[in-house]
Amino acid sequence: MQRGILLFLCTLVLGRTAVVYNKCRITRALNDKLLYDKRLTYMGDYFPKDYKIFVRYEEVLRCQNITSLNNQGITVEELRYLWGIINEEILIKIKKVLPDRHPSMGYIMELQKIFKELLRDDIEIQTEIIQDIMERLSRADDIGPWKSVRPKALLDNCYRVLHALYEEECNLCKPRSEAEDDTLCPPETTPPITNSSSHDQR
Numbered sequence: 001m002q003r004g005i006l007l008f009l010c011t012l013v014l015g016r017t018a019v020v021y022n023k024c025r026i027t028r029a030l031n032d033k034l035l036y037d038k039r040l041t042y043m044g045d046y047f048p049k050d051y052k053i054f055v056r057y058e059e060v061l062r063c064q065n066i067t068s069l070n071n072q073g074i075t076v077e078e079l080r081y082l083w084g085i086i087n088e089e090i091l092i093k094i095k096k097v098l099p100d101r102h103p104s105m106g107y108i109m110e111l112q113k114i115f116k117e118l119l120r121d122d123i124e125i126q127t128e129i130i131q132d133i134m135e136r137l138s139r140a141d142d143i144g145p146w147k148s149v150r151p152k153a154l155l156d157n158c159y160r161v162l163h164a165l166y167e168e169e170c171n172l173c174k175p176r177s178e179a180e181d182d183t184l185c186p187p188e189t190t191p192p193i194t195n196s197s198s199h200d201q202r
């Protein structure tokens with residue numbers, strides 16, 4: 001019950017923000033869709049127990065990946081783009097395994113719509129590391145190696161990295177319960193994501 005009230009307050013605060021950049025508007029919509037309860041229902045409860053999806057290693061983009069790529073000088077902009085591309089691909093894969101009338105179908109399609117909007121502006125990828133990852137991602141689907149991952153785990157990663165990359169700039173509402181808190185990047189693995197490609201080694 002309390003959670004419901006807090007959720008409502010959070011929505012009110014967001015509604016009042018006068019200047020909302022488009023990007024932040026989209027990421028907030030995404031944040032809302034990816035809240036713990038929804039991930040649990042649509043990606044956990046509605047799937048058979050222990051159901052797994054085969055994805056590429058590169059499609060498992062975790063907090064540690066982001067931290068490590070950032071330490072290698074990858075900019076926030078490129079990280080956001082990579083995260084967007086990877087999750088777009090993941091959604092396609094999840095959708096492929098769903099029968100047409102599966103209760104999660106609408107949810108996945110709504111997420112796809114949000115990602116499509118978020119990725120409307122292509123950016124030019126200049127960093128070789130990112131280019132390499134993109135290339136591995138674009139390889140034909142029948143070439144492994146593969147990793148089997150639970151659908152919810154994929155969207156948990158999506159949510160964690162969303163927060164690592166956008167929480168500060170877009171004022172994303174934080175989880176409001178302990179169970180949800182667990183689904184964020186642990187603080188020690190997420191130093192503030194910096195923009196500079198030559199920031200000093202701390």
Ligand SMILES: *[C@@H]1O[C@H](CO)[C@@H](O)[C@H](O)[C@H]1NC(C)=O
Binds near residue numbers: 057
């Ligand atoms: C993230 O890290 C894992 C494990 O180290 C690795 O297999 C995967 O390829 C990385 N993903 C990206 C996008 O670099």
Ligand SMILES: *[C@@H]1O[C@H](CO)[C@@H](O)[C@H](O)[C@H]1NC(C)=O
Binds near residue numbers: 076
């Ligand atoms: C990163 O840099 C770009 C331009 O170089 C800027 O528009 C953007 O706001 C910066 N992002 C952060 C999180 O500082």
